[in-house]
Amino acid sequence: MALTDGLDLIDPHAYERQGTPHDSFTDLRRSSPVHPCHPEGYGAFWAITKHADICEISKQPNLFLNAPGIVVMNEGEARERDEGIGAMRTIIEMDPPEHVAYRKVTSAWFTPRALNRLDALIDQSAQNLIDELAGASGAGECDYAIDVAAAHPLRILCSVLGVPREEEPRVLRVTNELFAADDPELQRSAEDRNAAIRELGLELFEFFSKIIEDRRANPRDDLSSIIANATINGEPMGPMETFGYCLIIFTAGHDTTKNALVGAMDALLENPGELEKLRGGDAAVSAAVEESVRWTTPVNYMKRTAARDTKFRDRSIRAGDELVLFYASANRDEEVFEDPFSFRLDRNPNPHLGFGIGEHFCLGAHLARRSQAALLRQLGRRLQTIERSGDPAQIRSSFVVGLKHLPVRYCFTSG
DSSP: OOOOOSHHHHOHHHHHHHOSOHHHHHHHHHHOSEEEEOOTTBOOEEEEOOHHHHHHHHTOTTTEESTTOSSOOBHHHHHHTTSGGGGSOOGGGOOTTHHHHHHHHHHGGGSHHHHGGGHHHHHHHHHHHHHHHHTTTSEEEEEHIIIIIIHHHHHHHHHHHTOOGGGHHHHHHHHHHHHTTTOTTTSOOSSSHHHHHHHHHHHHHHHHHHHHHHHHHSOOSSHHHHHHTOEETTEEOOHHHHHHHHHIIIIIHHHHHHHHHHHHHHHHHHOGGGGGGGGGOHHHHHHHHHHHHHHHOSBOEEEEEESSOEEETTEEEOTTOEEEEEHHHHTTOTTTSSSTTSOOTTOSSOOOOTTOOGGGOOTTHHHHHHHHHHHHHHHHHHEEEEEESSOOEEOSOSSBOOEEEOEEEEEEOOO
């Protein structure tokens, strides 16, 4: 059987129909771990599918660059890159030494010790959410993707960023429009895709501008104030970098956690015996968070660009070549994980790459872990029964991947 040309690895429609292409990834890990791809309508790239290879590339940020772009684009999207949202610069799209300087702006805020002050807020969010679902009877139905997995991290992020509660629906809408720009249900309505991107960029710019202007005039004890008043090498952070920082915190921090949570519940519905492990205390919940992230791998890939000619495995990589690091494949690598296609909440060790590795390891990983742990802890304590009440639906996206709908019927104990 011929190996993939790469289209099924990066085509959003393929993910909507079939989910993550694990069969193709398995074939590539076995037969062509550094695989040349020439998908129709897209630029050529090398598909990197082995755990060890992704680690090696990620730890060489001066050779394999982020700045040229982290997402595989089709020909139309590439033309849009420098307009609207594309003009914002995020720390993910920076290389050393610039990346280090910008990461330091908020790195102290995201340390485990610093995040201890948020424990009560995070736990209360999870408890309130389950209380609302349980109601007086404890039983009910909901769309777990929207009513639980999206609602919990949204409440936490808006709180730490100082966004008013009445703005939460707007934040949820724009994150959906950003990461699911190809999904007809979630995408922004406009004359065409270019117009939608421009309108979304303008709305985000106006939204962030108000927050930044307010925090510069009236600093508070929130993350938005840190970003708005940040300096780089003694100078105020530039406007595109400031907006980009807000963009990545607001959007990436929400959708990735949401997709991990809904994907974990989908896996629990397929493996009901695993639910009992959530009742084993904090250590069991922490292990469950790691397996949930491994299993779902919400950030499916990141792209790198070779800075110069080099050899990798038996392949000749040329300067300017694009390499796509498929974390979802690495997290099923048979050489790293025992029985990788089994969802096991007590998996140990679990060296997954769900938060990346190296220079660009996820800045908000500790916050994401605490957010997920709080909700999984509530489920372990209070969930009695749960079952599907309808069919799940996958987001039409190949970059940040997951379920957009998961209808369930449940029964919780009282708080």
